[in-house]
Amino acid sequence: MKVLTTWLRAYLPILHVSDAQLAESLTLRGIAVEGVFDLAPQHGALLGKEAGSLFEMDITTNRVDAMNHYGIALDLSLHAEQDASRVAEPSFPVRVDSDAESLCGRFTARVLRGVTIEPSQGVVAERFRLLGQKQISNAVDATNYVTQAIGQPTHAFDLDTLEGGIVVRRAHAGERLKTLDGVERTLHPDDLVIADETRALSLAGVMGGWDSMITPATKNVLIEAAWFDPASIRRSSKRHGLHTDASHRFERGADFNAAPVASALVSRILLESGGHVAGGLIDVQQSAAHARTAGRAPVSLHMREVHRILGATEGPSHISGSEATTILMGLGCAIASASGAGQPALQGAFATHDLAHGKGLEILSPTPLFPAVTVEVPVEPPAPGQGDAAPSPNPARAHDTPVAVEGASLAHDQRFEVTLPSWRLDLEREIDLIEEIARVYGYNRFRNTLPAFAGTVREQPGAAAVRTLRRVLLGGGWSEAISSTFVAAGDAQAFAPQPGTAVAIENPLSEEAGMLRPSLVPGMLAMLGHNLHHGVESAALFELGTVFAGAGAAATDRVEERPSLAFGAYGRLAGAPVNFYTAKGLVEAVAAQFTVRFLYFDRFPPELELMPRWLHPGRSARLVIDGATIGFFGQLHPEEAARRKLKQAVVVGELRADRLLALGLRHPIPRELSRFQPVRRDFSFLLPAEVPYGAIADALEELNIHELVRFEPAEVSLERGRPGEFSLLLRVTFQAAERTLRDEELGGWSAAIEGAIARLGGRLRA
Numbered sequence: 001m002k003v004l005t006t007w008l009r010a011y012l013p014i015l016h017v018s019d020a021q022l023a024e025s026l027t028l029r030g031i032a033v034e035g036v037f038d039l040a041p042q043h044g045a046l047l048g049k050e051a052g053s054l055f056e057m058d059i060t061t062n063r064v065d066a067m068n069h070y071g072i073a074l075d076l077s078l079h080a081e082q083d084a085s086r087v088a089e090p091s092f093p094v095r096v097d098s099d100a101e102s103l104c105g106r107f108t109a110r111v112l113r114g115v116t117i118e119p120s121q122g123v124v125a126e127r128f129r130l131l132g133q134k135q136i137s138n139a140v141d142a143t144n145y146v147t148q149a150i151g152q153p154t155h156a157f158d159l160d161t162l163e164g165g166i167v168v169r170r171a172h173a174g175e176r177l178k179t180l181d182g183v184e185r186t187l188h189p190d191d192l193v194i195a196d197e198t199r200a201l202s203l204a205g206v207m208g209g210w211d212s213m214i215t216p217a218t219k220n221v222l223i224e225a226a227w228f229d230p231a232s233i234r235r236s237s238k239r240h241g242l243h244t245d246a247s248h249r250f251e252r253g254a255d256f257n258a259a260p261v262a263s264a265l266v267s268r269i270l271l272e273s274g275g276h277v278a279g280g281l282i283d284v285q286q287s288a289a290h291a292r293t294a295g296r297a298p299v300s301l302h303m304r305e306v307h308r309i310l311g312a313t314e315g316p317s318h319i320s321g322s323e324a325t326t327i328l329m330g331l332g333c334a335i336a337s338a339s340g341a342g343q344p345a346l347q348g349a350f351a352t353h354d355l356a357h358g359k360g361l362e363i364l365s366p367t368p369l370f371p372a373v374t375v376e377v378p379v380e381p382p383a384p385g386q387g388d389a390a391p392s393p394n395p396a397r398a399h400d401t402p403v404a405v406e407g408a409s410l411a412h413d414q415r416f417e418v419t420l421p422s423w424r425l426d427l428e429r430e431i432d433l434i435e436e437i438a439r440v441y442g443y444n445r446f447r448n449t450l451p452a453f454a455g456t457v458r459e460q461p462g463a464a465a466v467r468t469l470r471r472v473l474l475g476g477g478w479s480e481a482i483s484s485t486f487v488a489a490g491d492a493q494a495f496a497p498q499p500g501t502a503v504a505i506e507n508p509l510s511e512e513a514g515m516l517r518p519s520l521v522p523g524m525l526a527m528l529g530h531n532l533h534h535g536v537e538s539a540a541l542f543e544l545g546t547v548f549a550g551a552g553a554a555a556t557d558r559v560e561e562r563p564s565l566a567f568g569a570y571g572r573l574a575g576a577p578v579n580f581y582t583a584k585g586l587v588e589a590v591a592a593q594f595t596v597r598f599l600y601f602d603r604f605p606p607e608l609e610l611m612p613r614w615l616h617p618g619r620s621a622r623l624v625i626d627g628a629t630i631g632f633f634g635q636l637h638p639e640e641a642a643r644r645k646l647k648q649a650v651v652v653g654e655l656r657a658d659r660l661l662a663l664g665l666r667h668p669i670p671r672e673l674s675r676f677q678p679v680r681r682d683f684s685f686l687l688p689a690e691v692p693y694g695a696i697a698d699a700l701e702e703l704n705i706h707e708l709v710r711f712e713p714a715e716v717s718l719e720r721g722r723p724g725e726f727s728l729l730l731r732v733t734f735q736a737a738e739r740t741l742r743d744e745e746l747g748g749w750s751a752a753i754e755g756a757i758a759r760l761g762g763r764l765r766a
Helices: 005-011 019-028 040-047 069-075 122-131 138-150 230-240 245-250 258-271 287-291 303-310 321-330 395-400 430-441 463-475 489-495 521-533 580-591 638-643 657-663 693-702 743-759
Strands: 002-004 032-038 053-058 078-080 094-096 104-113 154-158 166-170 176-178 184-186 192-195 200-203 220-228 276-285 299-302 334-337 373-375 415-419 539-551 558-570 599-602 615-625 628-636 650-655 679-688 708-718 725-734
Touching (some): 005 019, 005 053, 019 032, 069 138, 094 104, 094 276, 104 166, 104 258, 104 287, 138 154, 138 258, 154 200, 176 200, 220 230, 220 258, 230 245, 299 303, 299 430, 303 430, 321 334, 321 430, 463 539, 463 580, 463 657, 489 521, 521 558, 521 650, 580 628, 580 650, 615 657, 628 638, 693 743, 725 743
Parallel strands (some): 094 166
Antiparallel strands (some): 032 053, 078 373, 176 184, 299 415, 539 558, 558 650, 599 615, 615 628, 708 725
8 A cells, every 4th residue: 555654744744753763653553664765856846845755555454444544644643533414304315225224334425516527636636646546537536535545435426317316225136237447247136236216326335337427527426425334345346356445445344434524525625626515414324334333332441451461561660541541542442431430531532523514623735625633742751750751762653652641540450441433343352452552552662571371381282293293304404384375276176185175265365365275285386486486406395284175065064174294396405316216215204203004105007097186197106004095296297397387307295194193103112232243144136127125125024033133225236138137235134132143043044035035036146
C-alpha cells in the first residue's frame, strides 16, 4: 500500500518528526513501512512546496482499519469524528430485501443534483499525482480518494439511468450484469447486487455496473456507501475472479459507522465543482449487523493480566492504569472504570459533528475536504521527584507517549470495561487489548526478562527420533530447509500419493498457493531449482514437515495431516558426484537408526504405474521395512526436470516419517572389546552379474557364525573376457571374545563362506 506523508501530516500538523523517524515509529507499532521514497526530486519543483515522502507499507489482513491514510493517523492517537446525520423520512426510495438483510448491514444514499463532471482539481489531483493514481473524473476520483483517505469504499451512480428506487437484493439465477471493466457476467443467486426496480446496477462491494456509470453528460448523482458482510463479498469476488480495492477492504471487515462519513466526504468533493444536495442522508441499518460490529459488548481489562503477560518495563514500575487507558482511548476505545465505587468513569474521546454541513474543526489546506479531527498532544508524565515532565525516551515516539488519565487508579487489580471501536473488528478479547497496549507502548521499552516457570519440560512423543533424524542428515552433509505449506493445483495433483486426495483451500492467497501440499517434493524441487538457477553449483537439502491428505467427494470431508521427510540434491556431495546411490546411502543411514526386522529395496516396471511419476523409471527404488512401504527415491524424471528447467541430474526422495517414527529408535548395546587377536581373510570370487550384494550379505548372515564380526567388499570389478560376471574381493574378519582362534576353525568357516557363495552361482577365482 502507498501512503503519502504529506497526507498523514494534514491530519497531524503537530507531528514534528522526520519521515524516517515516522517510518520507524509505525514499524515498531506493527504497521510495517517497507520502503521510504523521497518525492522532492521528482515533484518538489512542480508543486512548489514540500512534497514529503512516499511510504510503501505492508498492512496485515487483520488491520483493514489501517489500509488508508486516516486509519494510520488514527493509530497515531488521532481521534476520529463521526457523522451522526440521519434522515427519518427518506427522500429517495431505498429498500433492502428481507433475504439480503444479513448481507447488507447498512446502506446509505445521498442525492446530488446539478453537478458538473470534469477533471479533478486541487488537493485530489495533486495527491493522486504523487501516488501515481489514475485520474478519471471528479466524481469517480472522489470515491477513490475517500477510499484512500478513510478506507470506506463508495460508489457513484448516474441518477438519471435509474428506474424507480434502489433495491439491495440477491441476484436472480442467470441474471446478467455488465461491470465497469466491460465484461458481461452471469450472476449467482448468492451474489448481492444493488439494483433498481428493473435490473441489477452493480455487484455490491466488488464493482459497479456499466449502464449506470458516471459520464461527462451526468447531471444528477446518487452517492452510495454501505457495509456488506465480509464472507459474502469474499465469495462473490472469488466466484467472478474480481479483486478490487473495494472487495479487498469489504471482505476483511469495513467500519460499520464509516458509511455516513464517506458519503459526506464524496459529496463535499464533488460539490466543489457545483451542484447541491437534494434531501438528506438515507440511512438503512440492520440491528443484527450493528450488534456484531459497532455494538459489540464491552471487554473487561484487568491490569493484573496486563502486568502478568507484559512484565516489567524499562521504567521504575509496570504499565500503569492511566497509561493503558490513554493508549486504548487513543485507539478509539471508550473506557469505564469498574474497579470500585467512587471512581469516575473514563469517557471516550469521540466527538460528533455533522460532516454533511462542514461543522467542526478541519485541518487541511487550501481546501477543506476532510472530516473534523481532534488532535491530542501527549506528554510524558514526570518521574518521581521531578517537577517537570521527563522527555520521551525516543524522539520519534514523542507523539504517542501516554499521559495520565484523571481518575485512573494505579492499583494492581484495577479493572476497566472497554467499549471497542467500530473500525477495529480484530479486537475481540482481553488479550487483544493487552497486545495493543504493548504495541503502542513500544516493545523496545520492556525489560529483557524471561517469564517465570514451574514444573518440568516434557518432550513431545517422537522428539528423540526427530533429533536423531536431523543428526544423521546434518552429519551426512545435508542442509535443512523449509518450504511453503501451499502448492499450485498442478503440483498437488501430480505429486499426491493417491488420486483425488489433494485438499483445496477455500480462500487461497493466489493460484500458485491454492492447495495444501500432499507431498514435500514440489517444495523441495522449487528450492533446488532456486539454488541451481542462481549459480549454486551443488546443493543437498532435506525437509521435515507436514503433508495433508483429504477424503470425500471434494477431499475436504476429512483432512488428515502427517509428518514426512523429503530430500534432494544435485552437483557433488562429500567430494563425489550426486547419483542414485547417494540417495540410497542416505536412506540406508536413516533406516539404520530404527528397530528394523527386515528391509529391502525394489521397483516396479513402468507399465504398472506403481512408481511415482516424478521419478526416473530406471533409476529409482522403493524402500520397504517390515512389510510396509516407507518411501520412494531416485533420480528426477527427465520430463519433470525439463518442465522445471533443471539442467543437472537431480536426486530426490520422500519417506513416510510417521511410519519411521512408529518403529522406534534402535538402541545399540555396547559389548566388551575382545583381548584376542582378530584374523582377517580375503576371498576373491567370480559371480554372475545379476547377483546383488544384498543377496551375498544375506547368505553370510544366514551362516550364523558368531566369530564372523565383519565382512565388506574390498574391491568390485568387471572381468575382461568374462561377459556376465564380475569380480568381488570379499574381506572378512574373525574374532572370538574369550579365546584365540584355531586353524581348523578358520578353515571350516572359510569353507562355509565359499559354499554360501557357490549357492549363489559364484566360485573362487582360480
